[in-house]
Amino acid sequence: MIDASHLDILDTGLRLAVPLIFAALGGIWCERAGVFNIALEGSILGGAFGAALGAIIWQSPWAGLLVGLGSAALVGVLLALMTVHLAINQMVAGIAANMFVLGLTSFLARIAFAGGSASATVPGFTKLAIPGLSSLPLVGEILFKQDVLLYALYLMVPLAWWLLFKTTWGLNLRATGEYPRAVDSAGLGVDRIRFVSVIGSCMVAGLGGCYLVLSQVFLFTEHMSAGKGFIALAALILGRWNPIGAVAACLLFGLSDALQLRLQFGNPGVPYQFFVVLPYVASIVALVVFAGKIKPPAATGQHYQRGGK
Template identity: 60%
Template sequence: MEFLTDINQLSDLLASTLRLSVPLIFAAIGGVIAERAGVYNISLEGCILGGCFGAALGTYMTGSPVFGIFAALLCAGSAGVLLSVLGVSLGVNQIVAGIAINILVLGLTSFLARLVFGLDATTMTLPGFEPIAIPLLSDIPIIGPVLFSQDVLVYLMYVTVPVAWWVMYRTPWGLNIRSIGEYPRAADTAGINVINVRYLAVIASCMLAGLGGAYIVLSQVFVFTEHMSAGKGFIALAALILGRWNPMGAFFAALFFGLCDAMQLRLQFSSPDVPYQLFSMVPYMASILALVLLSGKVRPPADIGNKFVRGGK
């Protein structure tokens, strides 16, 4: 626990926490949007992985990480379209549809990675986004380097969280989303196109999760490997539930899970004699424990998971 008295170690821990939280935050905010609109988005894991592959492919083909971002959004958005068709239009069980998309993306990215990047399905080091220090703010002790010496995707996350909250609770669009998640028939009576809003919410949800995947490739590791989402989409699901389907709550819950992940990495290095698998379980155990403690204390949107049929009962 020496990091509590060592400023440099504390700063490193906070920086690791933020870095590991960013993919979770993007995915959790996306999950909030879809589920507030009444659609379970279990496919967040597949969307993150699709964003990883899209970012790697776009950057590999063009040499520009900016094009990688667009490719990540396209890949993850395609998963959102598929989930919308299955869960919103066809009425397929949304949880089953989300799991199927996760499996589809897992297999498809592995196949395409071998086809494009070679038999080991791994890229060489890709160009990515470098940290940009904000003058004066980055000089603040401890938190300055952590918060204000980051790349453009982290700064985009800073903007995304409050904007998502503002849209959800301070705009007619957010009111439409929340109303169709709670009582879609009343929303339909008020003239809101429930199907269209759900489509847009799900696609936006998946694209945000895809940004989380793009961050992993273009800001963290600068390579693509198979299965590199590594369960982050499922932790993001826990974060949005722990955050009570509120963008700000999901943000802080994702930070908590990021802190757990940073702590387990530190424990691995400080205790090499202990099997690292024990420490790797920490973020997942924390998510399970948090959900158990909140069991019965949180209420999802009332109409989540149900197919809307206009004029039906």
């Protein structure tokens, strides 16, 4: 029998999974085009910082959302220049982008926010109940009494699947990640597709940071991405670079995180660090279990040089 405590865990798990889902959808876009996006972590953090800054300056969550998307886009431009234009190793470029964003946001937060490393409370999105659906038993309060970013995510997941697998755009994107020479022969421009995909990927991942600030905690703190970008990477791999599969994996990790929070409160005598690692352990175990059964797009991680062998 489902009681109030179980519903609370489900509600918390959903909210904790949302930043992971945004980041995973962004990562799928990028990696289907043939570029590893290790900078999902930096994109979330950049989006969070921009959202807080914009919301505080203009006292509007919508302004925060726009600035957050712009900040994440800048992370994407940096990553695209390194990986697509300069042909730097994609793993190294992603790690470098993460470190740069981590340091830059920490530095700018101490300048921009009066509280030092943390911002003041920012204006955020309020929950909006959908008439009729919000009164459904069990799931109504959890699914249909949320904010606009979560409702947007409900639309983005099926849209991402449809675009990826049912449109010419998706076919070209997947071909770029599988056999870029064929795409080049068709005159579509591999570098252009990859450059745009990297920037778009970081912007979608940046929505995860915007959600953290504008819908969840209503402030910015240093390092608040807290490894979510890396968990999203694990989720998209487990989901086989499919939006539906990635969402399922993100929900699993979100529920693991919600469970560890409940265990922390229920067991005050146990060091909290023991429970904090549970979502990361879950991601590692899942990857180990499915090791060898999952193959990325064939050209992912490989720089394409036109006319090369």
